[in-house]
Amino acid sequence: MPSGLKSSPDDFDLRMSESARPFYDKVIDFLERVVDPMQKAFFKAADPNNRWSYTDEQLALLEGAKDQAKAEGLWNFFLPETGQGLSNLDYAYLAVELGKYPLGSESLNCSAPDTGNMEVLERVGTPEQKAEWLQPLLDGKIRSCYAMTEPGLPSSDAKNIRTEAVRDGDEYVINGEKFYISGAGDPRCKIMILMCQTNPDGPPHRKQSQILVPMETPGVEVLGPMHVFGQDDAPHGHMHIRFTDVRVPAENILLGEGRGFEISQLRLGPGRIHHCMRSIGAAEKALDLMVRRGMTREAFGKPLVRLGGNMEIIARARTEIEAMRMMVLRAAKAMDSLGNAEARVWISAVKALVPERVCQIIDQAIQMHGATGVSQWTPLAGMYQSQRTLRLADGPDEVHWMVVGRAECGSYDGLEVPLEPNSYADPALTSLWEEDHSFNFSGPS
Numbered sequence: 001m002p003s004g005l006k007s008s009p010d011d012f013d014l015r016m017s018e019s020a021r022p023f024y025d026k027v028i029d030f031l032e033r034v035v036d037p038m039q040k041a042f043f044k045a046a047d048p049n050n051r052w053s054y055t056d057e058q059l060a061l062l063e064g065a066k067d068q069a070k071a072e073g074l075w076n077f078f079l080p081e082t083g084q085g086l087s088n089l090d091y092a093y094l095a096v097e098l099g100k101y102p103l104g105s106e107s108l109n110c111s112a113p114d115t116g117n118m119e120v121l122e123r124v125g126t127p128e129q130k131a132e133w134l135q136p137l138l139d140g141k142i143r144s145c146y147a148m149t150e151p152g153l154p155s156s157d158a159k160n161i162r163t164e165a166v167r168d169g170d171e172y173v174i175n176g177e178k179f180y181i182s183g184a185g186d187p188r189c190k191i192m193i194l195m196c197q198t199n200p201d202g203p204p205h206r207k208q209s210q211i212l213v214p215m216e217t218p219g220v221e222v223l224g225p226m227h228v229f230g231q232d233d234a235p236h237g238h239m240h241i242r243f244t245d246v247r248v249p250a251e252n253i254l255l256g257e258g259r260g261f262e263i264s265q266l267r268l269g270p271g272r273i274h275h276c277m278r279s280i281g282a283a284e285k286a287l288d289l290m291v292r293r294g295m296t297r298e299a300f301g302k303p304l305v306r307l308g309g310n311m312e313i314i315a316r317a318r319t320e321i322e323a324m325r326m327m328v329l330r331a332a333k334a335m336d337s338l339g340n341a342e343a344r345v346w347i348s349a350v351k352a353l354v355p356e357r358v359c360q361i362i363d364q365a366i367q368m369h370g371a372t373g374v375s376q377w378t379p380l381a382g383m384y385q386s387q388r389t390l391r392l393a394d395g396p397d398e399v400h401w402m403v404v405g406r407a408e409c410g411s412y413d414g415l416e417v418p419l420e421p422n423s424y425a426d427p428a429l430t431s432l433w434e435e436d437h438s439f440n441f442s443g444p445s
């Protein structure tokens, strides 16, 4: 059982390290100088008649920004060993800034789901797997996806996963169905990490494995995009995929049969916290838009910020952003000091807390904009949509709250907990209370 959310006075040095500090200013400058103008041109250069691919102009713009980022040493920050050697704590400060720009993360090769996949390949890949898939991902030449969720069963409990991979000689034969596989619509997506069942008769946490499946393998059929609030998110896409007798070499398995859950611990920790870091950037952006709108538009003879409870809404948003920032930094530091597996209660805490609250801040910014808030004239509608889906993706809020609650209660498991008598109460009543209310607390399993 990992330790819960306990803090000691030593845990509160959340400063960025001296060695990483120069990157912070450089990233902010790069985002303003290169990414902001590039992404405006990028979205204008899309071809509305060919939504599932990028135009040559778009690719040239994006590749230009990526080459420049590499040349300026702003590349692969997320990966402690192979990248710039940043800790999770240092990276947290940068990811908040990346979250303010739709193409910020990709321009610096720090975007989901590639970051999690690269981290897995880096940690558990064989030299051959690294050469074939990790290197082009690290170079930003290809993209990837991660396929766990299945339409027919509750995938928030990954023990349910049923897509099967059966060993046949030197190969695995894969059959099954996945949906909401983010990034699988992108023509540059060449490799998938697939969570599947290889050992149906094994113990619950040893039935699943993770296998590398090249997207172009015969039998991998992308059926189409799943929608998010009516949008298909082309060309990235959250795809519905069927696997029919898909054959991959046995050496495509990661780490070994039955070790899928171990890999999930590795992959989902950083991926989840990176989402939360970027979400704080999104909340900052929403608050900025909310204040600008509220200060510059008048109704009933006053700026909007002075009407009703709007000033308090702004105050709460700022206060909660700062509180969330502290929590995310604490979680990042716990990952650095305890390791991803031990820090998983911290990771769950921020994954449950941050997207829910950021959703609400974006919703309030939408409200301050009136109809314009849900229109195409502000980024708020898109931001809301992506934050709302984060409350499901990488595990729904409730599962993460469950992890935090279990850790909190777990340390009380089996303890005799006499209720504390209220020292101000009538002594006669207190003694009766003590007789009746000493109980044996058994925490949830």
Ligand SMILES: Cc1cc2nc3c(=O)[nH]c(=O)nc-3n(C[C@H](O)[C@H](O)[C@H](O)COP(=O)(O)OP(=O)(O)OC[C@H]3O[C@@H](n4cnc5c(N)ncnc54)[C@H](O)[C@@H]3O)c2cc1C
Pocket (backbone or CB within 6 Å): 113, 145, 146, 147, 148, 149, 150, 153, 154, 155, 156, 157, 179, 180, 181, 182, 183, 228, 238, 389, 392, 393, 394, 395, 396, 398, 399, 402
């Ligand atoms: C935009 C988007 C992108 C996604 N990208 C990917 C991807 O790239 N790869 C991938 O594999 N998956 C992806 N997903 C899928 C996502 O990870 C799953 O939807 C999620 O894990 C929940 O699984 P489920 O949909 O099967 O819900 P279920 O498991 O059926 O759960 C439904 C609901 O039950 C409730 N619930 C579940 N467990 C508990 C609990 N312990 N306590 C209380 N309530 C509970 C929650 O309210 C939960 O939302 C994506 C989803 C979306 C929306």
